[in-house]
Amino acid sequence: MMMEQTPPIFLVDDDEVTLAYYRTVLEYHGLKNLHSFQDSREVMPALAEGGSSLILLDLNMPYLSGQELLEKLKPDYPDIPVVVITSEEVVDTAVECMKLGAYDYLMKPVEKSRLWAVVRHVLEMDTLHREVSSLTRQLQSGELKNPEVFSEIITGHDSLKSIFKYIEAIAGSPKPVLIAGESGTGKELIARAIHNSSQTAGAFVAVNVAGLDDTVFSDTLFGHKKGAYTGADGERKGLVEQASGGTLFLDEIGDLEQGSQIKLLRLLQEKEYYALGSDRIEKSSARIIAATNTDLMNKQSDGSFRKDLYYRLMAHHIAIPPLRERLADLPLLIDFFLEETATALKKKKPAVPRELYTLLGTYSFPGNVRELQSLIFDALSRHESGILSLLPIKEYMNNQRSPVSLDNVVKEDASFIIQHAGAFPSLAEIEEYFISEALDKAEGKNRFPEEYTAPWVQRAFSFSEQLQSLPGKN
Numbered sequence: 001m002m003m004e005q006t007p008p009i010f011l012v013d014d015d016e017v018t019l020a021y022y023r024t025v026l027e028y029h030g031l032k033n034l035h036s037f038q039d040s041r042e043v044m045p046a047l048a049e050g051g052s053s054l055i056l057l058d059l060n061m062p063y064l065s066g067q068e069l070l071e072k073l074k075p076d077y078p079d080i081p082v083v084v085i086t087s088e089e090v091v092d093t094a095v096e097c098m099k100l101g102a103y104d105y106l107m108k109p110v111e112k113s114r115l116w117a118v119v120r121h122v123l124e125m126d127t128l129h130r131e132v133s134s135l136t137r138q139l140q141s142g143e144l145k146n147p148e149v150f151s152e153i154i155t156g157h158d159s160l161k162s163i164f165k166y167i168e169a170i171a172g173s174p175k176p177v178l179i180a181g182e183s184g185t186g187k188e189l190i191a192r193a194i195h196n197s198s199q200t201a202g203a204f205v206a207v208n209v210a211g212l213d214d215t216v217f218s219d220t221l222f223g224h225k226k227g228a229y230t231g232a233d234g235e236r237k238g239l240v241e242q243a244s245g246g247t248l249f250l251d252e253i254g255d256l257e258q259g260s261q262i263k264l265l266r267l268l269q270e271k272e273y274y275a276l277g278s279d280r281i282e283k284s285s286a287r288i289i290a291a292t293n294t295d296l297m298n299k300q301s302d303g304s305f306r307k308d309l310y311y312r313l314m315a316h317h318i319a320i321p322p323l324r325e326r327l328a329d330l331p332l333l334i335d336f337f338l339e340e341t342a343t344a345l346k347k348k349k350p351a352v353p354r355e356l357y358t359l360l361g362t363y364s365f366p367g368n369v370r371e372l373q374s375l376i377f378d379a380l381s382r383h384e385s386g387i388l389s390l391l392p393i394k395e396y397m398n399n400q401r402s403p404v405s406l407d408n409v410v411k412e413d414a415s416f417i418i419q420h421a422g423a424f425p426s427l428a429e430i431e432e433y434f435i436s437e438a439l440d441k442a443e444g445k446n447r448f449p450e451e452y453t454a455p456w457v458q459r460a461f462s463f464s465e466q467l468q469s470l471p472g473k474n
Contacts, residue, residue: 181320184370202246228277
């Protein structure tokens with residue numbers, strides 16, 4: 001199982017064969033930064049040069065015993081975990097070493113599974129400690145270390161800024177990330193930001209796993225050998241291998257079949273997999289980021305999603321707020337999409353009526369940012385000259401008929417209208433807007449449709465009354 005490891009692991013034993021055995025076991029599990037010492041007197045100078053993430057220390061050493069070295073280590077390097085290794089004859093000494101601050105002890109001969117279990121636990125605890133420290137520092141800091149990483153995500157909202165800080169804090173972690181958010185909120189953009197923040201050398205590889213049956217899932221992720229099935233005329237590398245040293249992004253993870261969930265769980269737990277048609281274990285060094293627009297807790301309750309897989313994926317968790325909860329971003333997004341669309345269509349960027357922000361502020365955006373992007377693209381595609389027409393947008397919103405509660409506009413995000421327009425709209429403008437909307441919805445008939453009668457009109461008056469009650473309004 002490949003684990004994040006920056007400082008080296010020190011292997012201290014006077015027996016060359018034992019050192020080779022430890023190295024073989026740890027390298028099999030993906031640990032490469034290993035330093036061996038047959039003379040315990042060399043350990044302190046080596047620590048002074050660069051530190052260590054873990055020391056495996058044999059107690060029966062010549063010149064300087066393991067216990068004597070431990071007594072020297074702990075005052076200067078109290079945070080470095082030390083696992084002492086001893087024979088049955090000196091168990092009492094091992095207990096004394098535990099009192100001196102040793103993390104654990106192992107009895108010779110050390111079984112491979114026991115050695116790896118102890119080392120993995122130590123490194124996991126060390127990683128967790130560093131992640132907590134990094135997250136604390138990052139959240140306390142008001143600035144992003146690499147703001148350019150988030151340049152593709154258009155926002156000024158505090159909720160997303162907090163997510164950016166969290167991403168920088170967990171960027172170096174090898175553990176999985178689960179991104180939850182409605183369709184169109186930008187889950188893949190967040191995944192790419194995590195990858196770019198990590199500054200790993202490997203590629204970012206994305207795949208939508210919805211609808212893949214178990215065989216196709218295995219072939220897509222793990223690849224196959226020649227002759228693995230009818231039509232497999234040659235060897236094919238899977239996406240896990242293509243993402244080696246980088247990030248594998250699995251979108252719509254909530255729709256994964258049960259059989260595929262078991263294989264993904266093994267990949268997460270052991271960093272191991274089998275290519276189709278092969279009995280040889282392959283190792284993975286790709287970080288897994290998964291995304292879902294469904295409620296995985298509910299899927300656990302109905303048995304369609306494994307609990308153990310859910311908690312493996314939840315090592316780090318990001319919930320992206322929908323656009324309706326950050327309407328203050330509308331002016332930034334509209335301006336960006338107008339610029340983008342004008343360039344794509346080779347048109348001049350049009351002026352925008354300020355009524356557009358009021359209009360869109362009453363819409364719930366079930367498709368989120370992607371829906372807004374499409375809405376602006378369609379409106380600008382029809383645009384010829386002058387001020388951007390609101391007619392295509394009104395037509396679309398009338399067809400969708402999913403207005404957001406006006407309370408959200410008044411109490412939470414009305415500020416974006418004021419910030420963009422520079423002042424409160426007048427009561428006459430508000431009344432004109434709502435009357436216009438009511439006439440549009442009446443569609444030339446003598447009465448409003450049922451869903452837009454009294455309650456809708458009452459909310460319009462309530463909106464006006466709330467503005468009327470503000471200081472300075474007459």
